[in-house]
Amino acid sequence: MRDVAVIGVGLTKFGELWDKSFRNLTAEAGSKAIIDSGVSGKDIDAMYIGSMSSGRFIGQEHIGALVADASGFSHIHIPATRVEGACASGGLAVREGFLSIASGMNDVVVVGGIEKMNDISGTSATETLATAADQEWEAFFGVTFPGIYALIATRHMHEYGTTKEQLGQVAVKNHANGAKNPYAQYQREITIDKAINATMVAEPLGLLDCSPVTDGAASIVLCAAEKAKNFTDKPVKIIASGQASDSLALHGRRDICTLDATVHAAKMAYKQANLNPKDIDLAEVHDCFTIAEICAIEDLGFVKKGEGGKAVENMITTIDGEIPINTSGGLKSKGHPVGATGVAQIVEIVQQLRGEADKRQLKDPRIGLAHNVGGSGATSTVHIMEAI
Ligand code: COA
Numbered sequence: 001m002r003d004v005a006v007i008g009v010g011l012t013k014f015g016e017l018w019d020k021s022f023r024n025l026t027a028e029a030g031s032k033a034i035i036d037s038g039v040s041g042k043d044i045d046a047m048y049i050g051s052m053s054s055g056r057f058i059g060q061e062h063i064g065a066l067v068a069d070a071s072g073f074s075h076i077h078i079p080a081t082r083v084e085g086a087c088a089s090g091g092l093a094v095r096e097g098f099l100s101i102a103s104g105m106n107d108v109v110v111v112g113g114i115e116k117m118n119d120i121s122g123t124s125a126t127e128t129l130a131t132a133a134d135q136e137w138e139a140f141f142g143v144t145f146p147g148i149y150a151l152i153a154t155r156h157m158h159e160y161g162t163t164k165e166q167l168g169q170v171a172v173k174n175h176a177n178g179a180k181n182p183y184a185q186y187q188r189e190i191t192i193d194k195a196i197n198a199t200m201v202a203e204p205l206g207l208l209d210c211s212p213v214t215d216g217a218a219s220i221v222l223c224a225a226e227k228a229k230n231f232t233d234k235p236v237k238i239i240a241s242g243q244a245s246d247s248l249a250l251h252g253r254r255d256i257c258t259l260d261a262t263v264h265a266a267k268m269a270y271k272q273a274n275l276n277p278k279d280i281d282l283a284e285v286h287d288c289f290t291i292a293e294i295c296a297i298e299d300l301g302f303v304k305k306g307e308g309g310k311a312v313e314n315m316i317t318t319i320d321g322e323i324p325i326n327t328s329g330g331l332k333s334k335g336h337p338v339g340a341t342g343v344a345q346i347v348e349i350v351q352q353l354r355g356e357a358d359k360r361q362l363k364d365p366r367i368g369l370a371h372n373v374g375g376s377g378a379t380s381t382v383h384i385m386e387a388i
Contacts, residue, residue: 008037090342178329
């Protein structure tokens with residue numbers, strides 16, 4: 001196994017991007033990352049692209065080749081592979097790129113993540129997202145993702161006394177962070193009153209407990225760590241890559257308030273990095289719904305099971321808190337273009353570790369973690385990064 005570093009990052013603005021095509025977005029994020037890294041086309045050995053459901057969102061499959069083509073690399077025949085794992089497609093693409101370099105097969109790899117979700121109606125987008133649930137046992141009966149996470153929230157409230165106010169505080173915090181992020185879909189703060197009184201989507205989750213429907217792309221350039229200094233003087237090492245899976249449907253889980261895939265992916269990552277949760281300076285976690293962030297901080301070991309709501313209420317996850325969570329604004333405020341999310345999380349951690357996060361910059365963070373989930377927790381990835 002060889003060490004792997006991130007040597008370049010790039011992001012498009014997230015939002016409802018009517019004036020940009022899928023091709024435009026992928027080329028924009030990819031070219032930003034490539035310019036940032038200092039590599040040129042001839043240095044790139046492979047590309048891995050995370051995209052959940054381009055076939056349904058824009059009627060286009062064969063995304064690996066399309067992204068290589070849109071990036072101007074079709075004539076140099078770089079192998080380009082699309083990776084799919086629902087909303088964890090981006091995290092999986094990062095892991096595939098990481099493994100291909102760690103194994104010695106490749107030296108320089110471009111990883112992209114993209115989704116263009118607003119070209120179809122809201123109803124169609126909801127149906128498309130629901131393809132990540134179990135068709136036979138969940139989606140067929142009409143359950144949607146807000147509905148699935150509402151079940152988790154209701155059980156969490158029942159088991160641990162988590163409150164609607166605590167859910168709302170996750171949204172308030174993430175909107176406050178997103179207000180400082182020029183790439184975020186919603187760059188506006190919200191009040192706790194607005195959060196808890198927002199239109200109900202799936203009891204107890206209201207509009208402001210949900211991540212939005214988003215267009216956007218993200219890209220990173222990975223390089224064998226021993227060669228990273230040939231291209232950049234600010235590499236960030238990926239010191240661990242964990243992945244795990246679980247039952248597709250919620251009812252198959254040991255405990256619906258715990259995402260065991262996250263617990264196992266985190267365990268794998270902490271072991272590889274030889275670290276424990278207390279060593280992490282910041283984390284981007286998968287807050288597709290406010291309850292998901294509460295479960296994530298528990299499952300990643302930042303707080304004990306059941307204490308996530310209290311931890312948010314006690315402000316330990318704010319930008320000035322003990323363990324800042326989702327400094328980017330998270331999926332809630334930055335937006336959630338599903339296939340791009342896992343890659344965009346790495347972009348935020350890298351920018352923080354390089355000291356380039358501008359108004360959201362933390363004071364000298366050293367170690368950051370990115371956590372990406374597919375569906376209601378059937379797939380999870382955890383990456384840990386360190387500035388070198
Ligand atoms: N957070 C904050 N504001 C939101 C929002 C969100 N999640 N979703 C929409 N809005 C805002 C819009 O900007 C718009 O504001 P405006 O009137 O000032 O322009 C307004 O609410 C209505 O937007 P609209 O697009 O009509 O909302 P909608 O009712 O079609 O969709 C949801 C709202 C919550 C149903 C939709 O965002 C959703 O499905 N989210 C979940 C996505 C998901 O499941 N992802 C996968 C997770 S695993």
